[in-house]
Amino acid sequence: MEIGRLSDSYSLLAKENGHWTNATQTSAVRPLSLTASRAVGGDTLAEQARLSMNFDFALLTGEDYRIVGKAAARLDSAEKIVISAAAYALCHLDNPPELTLELMNLLYEEALHLEAIGRLLGIDHATRPWIPEDRQGNWDLVRGCRSPLDSMVIEHCLYEGRGTIASAAGAWQLERAGVSPAAVAVMDAIALQEANHNVSGYRWLRLLDRGRPEDDAALARVVRRFLEVEPVPAPDGSDASRKKHFPFFLIQVYRDTGDFPLLKEHIVAASRNARRTGDAGVDPDELYRRSAEALAWCEAV
Ligand SMILES: [Fe+2]
Ligand SMILES: [Fe+2]
Numbered sequence: 001m002e003i004g005r006l007s008d009s010y011s012l013l014a015k016e017n018g019h020w021t022n023a024t025q026t027s028a029v030r031p032l033s034l035t036a037s038r039a040v041g042g043d044t045l046a047e048q049a050r051l052s053m054n055f056d057f058a059l060l061t062g063e064d065y066r067i068v069g070k071a072a073a074r075l076d077s078a079e080k081i082v083i084s085a086a087a088y089a090l091c092h093l094d095n096p097p098e099l100t101l102e103l104m105n106l107l108y109e110e111a112l113h114l115e116a117i118g119r120l121l122g123i124d125h126a127t128r129p130w131i132p133e134d135r136q137g138n139w140d141l142v143r144g145c146r147s148p149l150d151s152m153v154i155e156h157c158l159y160e161g162r163g164t165i166a167s168a169a170g171a172w173q174l175e176r177a178g179v180s181p182a183a184v185a186v187m188d189a190i191a192l193q194e195a196n197h198n199v200s201g202y203r204w205l206r207l208l209d210r211g212r213p214e215d216d217a218a219l220a221r222v223v224r225r226f227l228e229v230e231p232v233p234a235p236d237g238s239d240a241s242r243k244k245h246f247p248f249f250l251i252q253v254y255r256d257t258g259d260f261p262l263l264k265e266h267i268v269a270a271s272r273n274a275r276r277t278g279d280a281g282v283d284p285d286e287l288y289r290r291s292a293e294a295l296a297w298c299e300a301v
Pocket of ligand 2: 194197
């Protein structure tokens, strides 16, 4: 419990210092009927910060259940794998203390997402495989991580780069489909935190990368490993193609500039755009050019 509170305090401090996105700016739909969490003993700053997931929603029915069930069909397994990735990193990698605290916070937030999806869709997690067959490649990538840099790049720069767009676009789709505001608000809360996790990935990449040739080689190696499991489609301008090239666009922005505030700006803008339109809103020429450079670089190193 004390370690949990310590990790909360650290994460809040980081958020207050501007490392994270701003909840009120990113969330287009405000959570419903926010209630103070004192009833469950929640009077700390950290628990107040988590009010974004602490609102009233319940099992969906009828058309809402069908639409959300279809849109979120693979979401519970995505949450499970990232919970497992955080647990793996905590147990097996030599993390700086601050990263240990942050991983605990990430794990907790992903568990909140899983809990929320389970409540909306009435999923009994015990009856489903924790890591289904179609996530096995992702799990192998996690278990192949040898360093905190590997882990943060795989999960938080690359997978969460896709998750940032997918979750914000998911909220946009649900709203357009006219599902209940509670379900949209859950997706909004998830999308907000996924964008924060993506920002966190780049913050840690910036801290762990010392700019040495061996760091560049390590980054190239981990991006190559990711591509073996998650190949990118042709740059054909389709929604799926743009979404899957976006993480490599970010990697190239990192390589070109090393500018964490700029990366954060790109991630926040992409999340907001996807919430408004379903797309990250990056100019396609720029998106594909930078992505192609990242793909060529990692193969050449
Ligand atoms: Fe999540
Ligand atoms: Fe996440």
